[in-house]
Amino acid sequence: MTLTPVLERIDADLNASLDRLMELLRIQSISTDPAYADQCEAAADWLVADLQSFGIAAEKRETPGHPMVVGHVPGDGPHVLFYGHYDVQPVDPLNLWHRDPFDPAIEDANGTRVIRGRGSSDDKGQLMTFVEACRAWQAVHGSLPCRITFFFEGEEETGSPSLVPFMKEFADELRCDLALICDTSMVAPGVPSIASQLRGMLKEEFTLIGPKMDLHSGHYGGTALNPLHAIADIVASFHDSTGRVAVEGFYEGVHPLPDELKRQWEGCGFDEDDYLGSVGMTKAHGEEGFSTLELQWARPTLEVNGLWGGYNGKGSKTVIPSEAHCKITCRLVGDMEPDHLRAAIRKHVEDRLPQDASVQWDNDVDGAKAAVMNIERPEFEAARQALSDEWDREAVFVGMGGSIPIAGLFKDILGMDAMLIGFAQDDDRIHSPNEKYNVESFHKGMRSWARVLEALSKK
Incomplete structure (x- = not known):
């Protein structure tokens, strides 16, 4: 099966592919609001019908929440699972949208053609790049180059409460060579980018308790322990003067960045000034001795997300509060263990509590390890070359500062490595009003997946 006619078919059918995407975007599949449950069902039904329309054995599977869509393509060769989600974020505030978020359209945005509408980038547009690539392969050759399992969920934007039970129940059916x-x-x-590592997450929250009640600052000021003063000292002790986290044992499991990844990151076209300037900063303020991309993708963090106590209303209330509160999150990399880190942070705080x-x-907190992809597998280099050929630019293995839990779940539950390839842009405004997806991302995304499937079929 040759690739060239598949790419030609994708080019010729671009308008029809856009029309299908517009149909899916019109379905208001907001997963977090029960009022849209029927719309989530409709989106799942639409995907089932669309897959079936070009010969995929697909069906809707009910869950306690929104349904899953599962489809299978039998055949020889490598077996891959493709994951995406059809649910979308709420559209509020509606008054900030330039058009009805569920009336998608192709617009001109400063000379770039974009698909405007909720879900266009996250994740319906991205999902359909793969579906359309498979449709083209099927139309040209009557079959696909790999065995494929399609796996679409409808609760990603609400924390995927049904995902783990479903994956465990149907593990044998879903298990493949690669996700x-x-x-x-x-x-x-x-x-073009392939994510090679995702940071994990640890959440923690504590209350520092001092006097048994709020105190009059005239009667007790200067003599009583002030929990706000004490918690400020503890928070200040989390980092040293270079920005390095000062919690003993914090960096256990953190590994140096491989030279080849560092080379790719240095030449990937990342604009540091634009990245910082877009949020009103002029320099990176993190751990000294590392580039901005290293700090974002390859270094762990301890961030204070909330710090409060005492009186917060208008005017003044002269009290010494009895309690002060702190919320923190840590981003994890490498082989950092959430449970070990939690114990280290708690010891750090408890060792610094003043008398009284x-x-x-x-x-009620949680934690998840970082997901590190096995880029030594030959499939990763094959996919990287396929993307480079399509975009006429060296594809790079990148990190991601955030977390995508499904990648870790594939490893933990199904024993599968995951390859993450997407074509969104940083300015796609996902989760925000006026979400968009570049037409180029959609078109070349389809072509990219067609190339990747051919490359994987040979491994």
Whole structure:
């Protein structure tokens, strides 16, 4: 089966592919709002019918929440699973949209053709790049170059409560050689990217307790322990003067960045000034000795997300509060263990409690390890070359500062490595009003997946 006629078919059918995407975008599949449950069902039904329309054995599977869509393509050769999600974020505030978010249209945005509408980038547009690539292969050759399992969920934007039970129940059916995930972006315009590592997450929250009640600051000021003063000292102790986290044992499991990845990152087209300037900063303020991309993708963090206590209303209330509160999150890399890190942070805080203070930990928290892809597998280099050929630019293995839990779940539950390839842009405004997806991302995304499938079929 040759690739060239498949790419030609994708080019010739671009308008029809856009029309199908517009149909899917019109379905208001907001997963977090029960009022849109019927629309989530409709989106799942639409995807089932669309897959079936070009010969995929697909069906809707009910869950306690929104349904899954599962489809199978039998055949020889490597077996890959493609994952995407059909649910979308709410559209509020509606008044900030330039058009009805569920009335998608192709617009001109400063000379770039874009698909405007909720879900255009996250994740319906991305999902359909793969579906359309498969449709083209099927139309030209009557079959696909790989065995493929399609796996679409409808609760990604609400934390995927049904995902883990479903994956465990149907593990034997879903298990493949490799998982493909489309819910990512390119590191810079025109630079195709494969995510090689995702940071994990640890959440923690504590209350520092001092006096048994709020105190009059005239009667007790200067003599009583002030929990706000104490918690400020503890928070300040989390980092040293170079920005390095000062919690003992924090960096256990953190590994140096391989030279080849560092080379790719240095030449990937990332614009540091634009990245910082877009949020009103003039320099990176993190750990010294690392580039901005290293800080974002390859270094762990400890961030204070909330710090409060005492009186927060208008005017003044002269009290010494009895409690002060702090929320923190850590981004994890490499082989950092959430449970070990949690114990280290708690010890750091408890060792610094002043006399007459105690700490209460919120145990309704969670943590997840970083996901590190096995880019030594030959499929990764094959996909990287396929993307380079399509975009006429060296594709790069990149990191991601955030977390995509499904990648870790594929590894933990199904024992599968995941390859993350997406074509979104940083300015796609996902989760925000006026979300868009570049027509070029959609078109070349389809062509890219066609090339990747051919490359994987030979491994």
